Amino acid sequence: MKTLGGGYFAATTGGNTTPELESYLAHQETHHGYDQRANSPVFTRTWDLSDADRAELQTTHAVTLLNWHVVLATWDRQGVFTRNAAEEVCECWERHVPDWRIRLRKVTVLPDHVHIAMWSHPTVAPGRVALELMATSQELMRQRFEPLVVQAGIPRLWKPGAYVGSYGDITKEHVRNYLRRWAVDVAS
Numbered sequence: 001m002k003t004l005g006g007g008y009f010a011a012t013t014g015g016n017t018t019p020e021l022e023s024y025l026a027h028q029e030t031h032h033g034y035d036q037r038a039n040s041p042v043f044t045r046t047w048d049l050s051d052a053d054r055a056e057l058q059t060t061h062a063v064t065l066l067n068w069h070v071v072l073a074t075w076d077r078q079g080v081f082t083r084n085a086a087e088e089v090c091e092c093w094e095r096h097v098p099d100w101r102i103r104l105r106k107v108t109v110l111p112d113h114v115h116i117a118m119w120s121h122p123t124v125a126p127g128r129v130a131l132e133l134m135a136t137s138q139e140l141m142r143q144r145f146e147p148l149v150v151q152a153g154i155p156r157l158w159k160p161g162a163y164v165g166s167y168g169d170i171t172k173e174h175v176r177n178y179l180r181r182w183a184v185d186v187a188s
Contacts, residue, residue: 013175070115137158
């Protein structure tokens with residue numbers, strides 16, 4: 001009988017593949033009508049995953065490909081972020097990612113919400129990372145950009161919740177086929 005005793009493979013799947021999510025994030029400016037402005041408030045930053053980053057996101061005897069799409073919305077969807085504030089928030093998050101055991105793939109900041117595409121270590125709960133993202137950015141905004149939050153008239157930066165979804169290039173059909181083949185191998 002064959003078993004998976006030597007390790008495991010874990011990957012996120014979902015309704016979206018990496019190219020589909022990349023395309024969606026690339027068109028946020030148009031989607032929200034900011035492309036008609038002379039100075040768009042939309043800020044986007046993209047990171048590459050190095051071999052060292054890949055190694056940090058793995059465990060011994062395992063291969064993982066864990067991709068998450070996180071969306072944070074400001075309180076009452078009030079516009080708070082300027083390009084400068086968005087850039088500093090991204091830099092703040094970038095400093096923390098080693099501690100959170102994630103790597104940022106792409107961040108798109110609009111005045112009233114943020115899209116984050118990220119990779120994670122298999123021990124990481126994406127909901128916990130969403131809370132860390134919210135807490136650190138709220139503290140930064142309070143320290144460096146308090147007038148923006150005060151001007152928006154909101155009691156805190158973020159709504160008390162977040163969207164967390166998975167995406168990946170391994171489709172549900174790939175997983176089904178793998179499990180069918182594995183079941184046949186185990187039976188023989």
